[in-house]
Amino acid sequence: MSQRKNISGGSPYEPKLGYSRAVVQGDWCFVAGTTGADPVSKIFPDSVLDQARNTLATIKSVLEGAGFSLNDVVRATYIITDGAYMEEIIPALSETFGEIRPAATMIIAGLVNPAMKIEIEVTAFKG
Numbered sequence: 001m002s003q004r005k006n007i008s009g010g011s012p013y014e015p016k017l018g019y020s021r022a023v024v025q026g027d028w029c030f031v032a033g034t035t036g037a038d039p040v041s042k043i044f045p046d047s048v049l050d051q052a053r054n055t056l057a058t059i060k061s062v063l064e065g066a067g068f069s070l071n072d073v074v075r076a077t078y079i080i081t082d083g084a085y086m087e088e089i090i091p092a093l094s095e096t097f098g099e100i101r102p103a104a105t106m107i108i109a110g111l112v113n114p115a116m117k118i119e120i121e122v123t124a125f126k127g
Contacts, residue, residue: 002026007066009058022062027127029068033079033119034058035111044115048085052092055120060096063124071100072124078106079119089118 002025008014009021022031036051037044039058045051060070076097080086086106097104102122111119 005066007062009062022066024066024068027125029063029066029072029124031059031062031122031124033077033121034062035113035116035119044113044117048080048082048088048117049092051116051118052089052120055118056092056096059120059122063122068124068126070096072126073097073100073102073122074125075123076102076104077121078104079109079111080106081109081111081117083108085117 005024006020007022007024011021014020019032021034022029024030034055035044036048036054038054045054063069063072078089078093080089111117
C-alpha cells in the first residue's frame with residue numbers, strides 16, 4: 001500500500017482551511033486549485049495571461065518538488081472569472097500543455113478574491 005504524502009505550499013490558509021498544496025498517493029499527484037499571484041510580490045497582476053503563467057509556474061514547481069513533471073499531467077481544470085479570458089490565456093495553455101494535451105475542463109465562476117482571474121488545478125499520474 002502506498003503512503004500518502006501531503007505537500008505544503010507554505011500558505012497560512014492551508015491549516016486554517018484544511019487543505020494541502022498537493023497530495024501524492026502512489027503514482028498520483030493531485031495539485032490543489034492554484035491562482036496567479038506573482039511568486040515574489042504576492043500581488044495579482046492585472047493581466048489574466050500573466051496570472052495564468054504565474055499559476056502554471058507554481059504548478060510546475062509543486063509537481064517537480066513532488067517528483068512529477070508537467071508531462072505527467074492527465075487532467076486540468078481551469079476556472080476563469082470571465083468567458084472573454086479564454087482567448088487571452090491560450091498562449092499560456094498552449095506553451096505549457098500543447099504537446100501534453102491533458103483531459104481538461106474550463107469553468108466560468110467567481111473566485112474568493114476579486115483580484116483573482118484564474119485558478120487551475122491538475123492531476124498527474126506516472127506509472
